Amino acid sequence: MKVLIAEDDRYTREGLAELLESEGYSVITACDGQDAIDRFQNHHPDFVCLDIMMPNQSGYEACRKIRSVSQDIPIIFISAKSEEVDRLVGFELGADDFISKPFSVREVLARVRAVARRCFAAHGEIAASFDMGELRIYPAELRAIRGDSVVELSPRDVAILKLLRDHPGVALDRCKIFLHAWGESYLHNSRTLDQHISQLRKRIEVDPKHPRLILTVHGVGYRYDP
Amino acid sequence: MKLRPLLLISLICLIPLGILAWTALRWAKSEQLMVQQQFRELIEARLQDISDDVANHFATLERQLDHLVALDDFDTETLRSLCRNSPQVLQLFVVSPRGELAYPNPSGELNATEQAFLINASQMFTGKDLQSAVLRSEQASANTDSKVETGRISTVLENDVPSKNLTISRSELVDQTMRNLYQSTMVEGLTRTGASSGWFIWYWDRGINLIYWQRRPSGHIVGCALDRARWISEIIAILPSTAEPDVETSPNRGMPSISPKIRLINTSGEVVYQWGQKVELEDGQPFCEISLCEPLTPWRLQCFVSPAQLATGTGAATKSGAFLGLLGLAAILTSILILFVREYARDMRDAAQQVSFVNQVSHELRTPLTNISMYAELLERDIDNSAHPNDSILRQRLDIILNESQRLGRLIANVLTYARSKGKALTLQPRSMSPDEVLQAVVERSRPTFEQLNIQIDCDWNARETMQLDSDVLEQIVNNLLSNVEKYAQQGHFVRIATRSDGEILHCEVEDRGPGVQREQREAIFKPFVRLSSNVSHAAGTGIGLTIARDLARLHGGDLILVDSNTGCRFLATLRNASSTNPTSKSKLRA
Numbered sequence: 001m002k003v004l005i006a007e008d009d010r011y012t013r014e015g016l017a018e019l020l021e022s023e024g025y026s027v028i029t030a031c032d033g034q035d036a037i038d039r040f041q042n043h044h045p046d047f048v049c050l051d052i053m054m055p056n057q058s059g060y061e062a063c064r065k066i067r068s069v070s071q072d073i074p075i076i077f078i079s080a081k082s083e084e085v086d087r088l089v090g091f092e093l094g095a096d097d098f099i100s101k102p103f104s105v106r107e108v109l110a111r112v113r114a115v116a117r118r119c120f121a122a123h124g125e126i127a128a129s130f131d132m133g134e135l136r137i138y139p140a141e142l143r144a145i146r147g148d149s150v151v152e153l154s155p156r157d158v159a160i161l162k163l164l165r166d167h168p169g170v171a172l173d174r175c176k177i178f179l180h181a182w183g184e185s186y187l188h189n190s191r192t193l194d195q196h197i198s199q200l201r202k203r204i205e206v207d208p209k210h211p212r213l214i215l216t217v218h219g220v221g222y223r224y225d226p
Numbered sequence: 227m228k229l230r231p232l233l234l235i236s237l238i239c240l241i242p243l244g245i246l247a248w249t250a251l252r253w254a255k256s257e258q259l260m261v262q263q264q265f266r267e268l269i270e271a272r273l274q275d276i277s278d279d280v281a282n283h284f285a286t287l288e289r290q291l292d293h294l295v296a297l298d299d300f301d302t303e304t305l306r307s308l309c310r311n312s313p314q315v316l317q318l319f320v321v322s323p324r325g326e327l328a329y330p331n332p333s334g335e336l337n338a339t340e341q342a343f344l345i346n347a348s349q350m351f352t353g354k355d356l357q358s359a360v361l362r363s364e365q366a367s368a369n370t371d372s373k374v375e376t377g378r379i380s381t382v383l384e385n386d387v388p389s390k391n392l393t394i395s396r397s398e399l400v401d402q403t404m405r406n407l408y409q410s411t412m413v414e415g416l417t418r419t420g421a422s423s424g425w426f427i428w429y430w431d432r433g434i435n436l437i438y439w440q441r442r443p444s445g446h447i448v449g450c451a452l453d454r455a456r457w458i459s460e461i462i463a464i465l466p467s468t469a470e471p472d473v474e475t476s477p478n479r480g481m482p483s484i485s486p487k488i489r490l491i492n493t494s495g496e497v498v499y500q501w502g503q504k505v506e507l508e509d510g511q512p513f514c515e516i517s518l519c520e521p522l523t524p525w526r527l528q529c530f531v532s533p534a535q536l537a538t539g540t541g542a543a544t545k546s547g548a549f550l551g552l553l554g555l556a557a558i559l560t561s562i563l564i565l566f567v568r569e570y571a572r573d574m575r576d577a578a579q580q581v582s583f584v585n586q587v588s589h590e591l592r593t594p595l596t597n598i599s600m601y602a603e604l605l606e607r608d609i610d611n612s613a614h615p616n617d618s619i620l621r622q623r624l625d626i627i628l629n630e631s632q633r634l635g636r637l638i639a640n641v642l643t644y645a646r647s648k649g650k651a652l653t654l655q656p657r658s659m660s661p662d663e664v665l666q667a668v669v670e671r672s673r674p675t676f677e678q679l680n681i682q683i684d685c686d687w688n689a690r691e692t693m694q695l696d697s698d699v700l701e702q703i704v705n706n707l708l709s710n711v712e713k714y715a716q717q718g719h720f721v722r723i724a725t726r727s728d729g730e731i732l733h734c735e736v737e738d739r740g741p742g743v744q745r746e747q748r749e750a751i752f753k754p755f756v757r758l759s760s761n762v763s764h765a766a767g768t769g770i771g772l773t774i775a776r777d778l779a780r781l782h783g784g785d786l787i788l789v790d791s792n793t794g795c796r797f798l799a800t801l802r803n804a805s806s807t808n809p810t811s812k813s814k815l816r817a
Contacts, residue, residue: 011597018604053589080592084653101596102635105603195611 001116001155002026004045006036006062007078008054012101016049016078019105020112024156024181033057037065045073047116050095052079052086060093067094074115078103113152117141132165132213132224135204144204151203156181160200164214164224171217197222235566239559247552254548262536266514269486273516273527276488279464281519284425287314287457291438292423295448305329306337316435316451317343323445327351343451346430350437356426360439360447363424425521434493436521461522462499465490486513486531493524502530588642595638599631629675636705643702644754644770647777654696654782656804661689661725661732664697665704669723672708679716689727689734694804699778700732703786703799706771707736710795715740718794731784732801738794748788752776775799 003025007013010031017027028043030036034056040048048066052059063075077090082100090098096115099108117140129138135151137144139158144151153161159181163172174193181196201208215223294312297305300320309318317339320329330340350356423440426449436457439449466488487502489512512528513536606624609617669683676683704723711721718739726733743751755769776786783802788795 009593009597012593012600015597015600015604019600022607080589080596084655101592102599102631103596105600105607192611 001047002028002043002045003047003049003112004028004030004036004040004043005049006030006033006039006054006059007049007051008032009051012051016108019108022156023109023154024159025112025154026183033059033062036062040066041069047112048073048075049078049112050075052077052081052090060089063090063093063095074118076111076115078108109154110152113142113154117143130162130165132161132204133226134206135213137161137165146204146206153203156196157200157203160197160214161204164222168224168226171220171223173221177221231570232567235563235570239563243552243556243559246555250548250552265536269529269531270514270516273488273514273529276465276527277516277519280461280522283460283464284519284521287452287460288423288425288438290314291450292440295423295438295440295450296442297448298442298444298446300329300446300448302329302331302334309339312450314453314456316453318448318450319343319347321351321357321447321449325354325357328446347428347435347437347451350426350428355428356437356439356447356449359426360422360424360441364422364441367422367424427521427524429493434522434524458498461490465499466501486529489528489530490518491515491526491528498525583645588638591634591638595631595634599628599635602627602631625674625678632671633709636702636709639702640706640770640774643774643778647774654699654804656694656696658692658694659697660692661695661700661727661734662687663690664695664700665689665723665725665734668701668704668708672705672712675712676708676721679712680719681711681716682720684720684722686722686724689725689732691727691729693727693729693732695732695801696782696804699782700734700801703775703778703801704734704736706775707797707799709771711736711738711740715794717741720794730803732803734799734801735796736799737791737796740794742791742794743788751788752786 001024003020005013005016005020005027007016007029008031013029013031017029020027025047028039028045030039032055036048036050036054036059037057039045040062048063050059050062054062057065059077059079063077066073066075071094074096075094076097076099077095078099078101079086079090080101087098096118097111099111129136131137135144135146137153137158139162142153142155142158144153144161160177163177163180178193182192197214198208201211201214204213205211213224215225217223294308294315295318297308297320305318305320309315318329319327322328330336330344332344336344423438426437426439428435428437428451431454433454435454436452437449438452439447441447485502487500489500490498492498513531515526515528517523518525518527602624606621606628609620609624614620666685666687669685673683708721708723715721715738720739722735722737724735724737752772754773772786779786779799779801782804784800786797786799789798790796
């Protein structure tokens, strides 16, 4: 999923980009409103995060122009302007959500995921679900369901699970998984993948200490046994 | 400026102005009536003066006539001579004590004047009117010393006798009169003897005639009929001339200057004489009138004033005064309104600038704060993914960064809320939520800090039911209370948070075991920027936390109070369910 982040503050922009990339999103950044419009037209992102107070063109203006081109694309305002009127203007222009600064990274991820799921579900872009044991995964909704419980997933989680499910009983080495889920062939730090798998197990396994869905293959990588 | 406050301010000015205008108009009307009444009394006094002048004239005339009719010798020639020598007298007459007309004697030789008199005044003698009047006058005189007969005005019309007489010749008239009226009439005797006198009026020859009589000691009534033209001209000579200045009231009495018309009206309503300004009369009704003095009481003095002149003369000053007063008052109220609106607009502008400034500053602070907290969280993730995920020193320092950034976030939120409250820009955004769930999240966020300070957190959650509350308001209130515990009561090492709800009001208590607040300072702590200690070593803060918490609680229909506690402070925050419609429950909150 390609996300456009428009933010004039460099560190916020880079931080958000890193955060979303770590969750498996493909990120495009823009440093002002006009840049955001240009990049939107050139790269056709699936998702837009806009700051409001930006040079050249404000986030409101960028939102209005993006909406004039695409009525469906999810747009979230991420701004320090948190007055009620600011929110109302944003929603009037067609924003799907409004995140006030300062925010927690978990809040941003949860809201991005929720808006994306809501928009894609409403537009009928529901990919086929698949099962892994008792877990049914809905890739387009970025979530999985076991019984009555719902598990929130990132695009990267879905990519890893889909790769494992497509290769049942095969031990997949770390580099292959990393290439598939991170889009990079070079594994900078082996703990990055292991830590991610560990966090994923905590959410999808019934007993994370005794995993049944993602099994460790020592010295190689991971395996899924149906 | 918004329409509603402008409308209210306008009403505040217009309503008293309207009441004042109504009152002033009523006052002006009553004042006009009062001035008119005073003017009427003044005119009546003037008319009475004229009547008194006429009365004085008749008094003088009476004295002359008393001397004239003081006769005891009733020789015809003597009487005729006396008549000729008295120009004001039309005819003398003598009535014997037995009621018979002794002079002019109807059976004797009469000259033309005597004949005419007898014809005109026939009924006065034959109908016993004169005798009756004399008797009544004497009886009244015996009681009240009244000299003039005023009780009866003859109903004989002025034209009666002449109209009858038009159908017969003068000789026939004389004969008829002598035969039918005087010679055959039985006149009751006038038994009373002694001196008395008086006026008698009788109508003939198209008008009133004045007769003065006097009873002589012999019992005879000697009287004279006055020459009407002469006495009328004498009266007119007494009345003010047309050249005389009009009625003008004295300035020191504050009366208006009005030029009336005054008329002397006879019994038939005909104008005998008039003077004054020409007045256009609409309905012919006089402004005021009085009866003339005796013996001319049937005559009236009437005063006419033009309605337009009366309205102008007696009300213009009052109305113009009231109008000017109202105009002045309206000008003052308008000036006050303009000043108020300007001040209000300036306050609103200042407040808006203040809020805008705070918003700007807040925005400028929030951006770096966002970066600090975001990168701290990213760093936390990096540590999780690093080769040393359990590095306690790194985690401790990271926690400090995260906690301090959260604290800075709360401070910024407080300053912004305070600025908004001063600018009256605070509004509620209630939504359906469980108070306990919101407050548990607040406590969990504060837990690391409290654990670091070795403060035990005791919770008693009893408000799980869904209520319509503004979660941001609830969070900010409890955050501020917990922040106070952190800053001022950490030595108590204890905090207790308890909630309960009756579905309409949420009660939330935050209790600590710190030094507490003295009773006399319990209200002071809610004032902005008030510190109970000037000790610089005390924990830093903005000094507006409790002020904001109380403002927010009150905005939510509740309150924040410091209740009695054995140790430390015990704050009770109450918030009303936004969907509550029971107005009586408001008092419960304050109790």
